[in-house]
Amino acid sequence: MVSDLGPLAGLTALQSLACSETAVSDLTPLAGLPALQYLDCSGCQITRVPKRLFDRPALEEVFCYDGRLGDIPGEILSQTEDDNCLPRLRAHLRDLERGAVRMRDAKLLVLGNGRVGKTQLCNRLLGAGFEDNADSTHGIVVQGFDLAGEAGTEPARIQLWDFGGQDIYHSTHTLFLRSRGIYLVAWTPAQEDNDLHRQGGQEFRNYRLPYWLGQVAEFGGRSAPLIVVQTQVDGLADKRPLDPAARERFATFATAFEVHHSAKKPRGLEELAEAIAESYAAIEQPVIGVVRARVKRTIEDLIAAHTQRSMTVPAFHALCDRLGGIADPDLFLETLHHAGTVFHRPGFFNGEIILDQEWAIRAIYAVFDRASKTHAILQAHGGTFTRILLGLVWDEAYTPEEQALFLAMMQSCGICFEKLPGDPKAGTEASYLAPDLLPERRSDGGWDGDTPDQKQSRCYAHLPATLIRNILCAIGRKAGPRGDYWRHGVRINEAATRSEGLIVSDTGSGRLTLRTRAGDAAGLLATLVKIVEREEARLGVRPTAIEGGPGPRSASMPPQQDLTLDVQRLPSAEPGWFFSYATESENAGGRPVAAFCDKVKAATSITVRRDIDELRYGDQIEAFMDRLVSGERIFIWLTDAYLKSPYCMFELVGIWKRCNGNRGVFEDRIRVLLGDAAIRHETDLQQHREFWRAQQHAAYDRLQQATDCVQAALDLARIIEIVKSSADILMFIRERIRYSSFEEMTERELTRPPVQ
Incomplete structure (x- = not known):
């Protein structure tokens, strides 16, 4: 193994040097290499570093992951294998010029x-x-x-x-x-x-x-x-x-x-x-610039006093200036995050820095505490939740701004991902999915034993459950409701490669398995492997063995885009038509919905799914609405009973949420039949708002007295969503009513070709 860089001392034209995972401990021979642009000393225990080595104008990249570099704190160095730490090194060394203290x-x-x-x-x-x-x-x-x-x-x-x-x-x-x-x-x-x-x-x-x-x-x-x-x-x-x-x-x-x-x-x-x-x-006791030490101690005192929970980035800059000035406050903030002193991820928290991490984590895990109301609710709902649902725990102690901070931290940490975006203007709430609360499922993920076209197995000496959770979040951020998720795996249908992918984790055997089939299976497997490798690097996890891998790609396939996933909904066995209606109206009106569905079946062989055969609140309606944009139709019979039914209105809110990002989809797929519902005038809408506000108060009272808090809390959360969005939904729908009778709808729908 290489241990001495002395023979390189005279190579003045040397531009790149990789000595990672060697016994090299002295970088002094590099002092006379002015052309050096790239240095990788990851895994090395460097004890001697020449002065001004990292100030060289030609030097562009330095990697020192899982290693040591003199008296430089580990949080300055590379945090992943592909983390160029040169900017942080230079800022740290500039701050040392004003005086240094040893970290104790x-x-x-x-x-x-x-x-x-x-x-x-x-x-x-x-x-x-x-x-x-x-x-x-x-x-x-x-x-x-x-x-x-x-x-x-x-x-x-x-x-x-x-x-x-x-x-x-x-x-x-x-x-x-x-x-x-x-x-x-x-x-x-x-x-x-x-x-x-x-x-x-x-x-x-x-x-x-x-x-x-x-x-x-x-x-x-x-x-x-x-x-x-x-x-x-x-x-x-x-x-x-x-x-x-x-x-x-x-x-x-x-x-x-x-x-x-x-x-x-x-x-x-x-x-x-x-x-x-x-x-x-x-352990190492590195040195730090005197001003950095002052800022760090001030932050630690604020945290210990529990007087300030968070800080804006401009306020942090001002603190650095007040205590003597920092060469690059943003890079020092990044260093403090790596050290665990504060929590900050650019792009999250509206620029806020979380100082009191214990406070934030306690709030987050109050939701997941098994003794809390929300844990049972989230588990019963398959790990899916909204901010409204978490508010059952948070509202008494935390402001809306703090709650938004917690949700952002949960997403940036990989505790959850946004499954379906919300729209504040339309009054709809985003929904999130927490992988740790997903249900278990058989290991093949529904492939029924089919042989994949491409496969890779990754073996680990220690496979943390955190890895599959982070992979689920990484894919979930791209796939949203179009992925199929369970506790230890994910299955997707990818459009660009026209291929289906499956990732399954088995912590017992320490094995992560990736499978793809159909289309450009090799291209999709290559993308999934890159996603897995990126999450491994973030956790510092390395496989001990890799079996299989992406094979050669078909020449007819387009060039692969790096880490791009265009996830479609998994194909369904038959076209999905659904009828949303109030059973009370159906029974009182001579069962017109049943008659319509029978006529559709006779004319087209399509089975119209309706709640007399399906679960109202469960996965059936959720799964159907998740497949909405793949060519299905939804018929809505608006009656007075419909507008006063929490079951019907929740279906309507769910349909609206899934279509709101693409109103053209709503108009193409949704067929609205107006019954005896009054929605033509503003006074009608005001009456509906007042009705559902009264229902919200009643549901809250039921929750306080309920022995079954799971169902009571779900009822309340859904009614809150109805209150927030129903007026906007009805205003949109009343301009797009297609039919005024079942006869008209039957005649036109059975002569209209299916939406492609």
């Missing part, structure tokens, strides 16, 4: 299953006593304590991050695990021996110790200090050695400690404190 802080990241005793352990580290019935952590709790140093040195500031152990919280863990810090994994033999644990009358999955050690290895790296703590060791008889699988993974870490601890006695606290001190000594 670190994170202590506490991981493990729920109810394993993490919070009790953290309380002991913070000097608090034992609590018999301590609450379980929901999301993340951040607190700090000082770690005494050697004589004459300032104490180190340790930020203690106590992560919730239930699997729903794992989604945000990966946001903060790639940090300069110490990793503490808590475990108990009882949880190693049982697949589940109970809390609050509910069951939660236990993850065994090798899983948690795999999380640390993937996101922190094997050079990160590791402390494995067996908790609840109240007596010597409670001690247990690591099992062989955990011992094998434990041995791969360069700095690792094993501690037995009891928060109840207490026992093992001194041993734990010593392990933390040794671990702190083993």
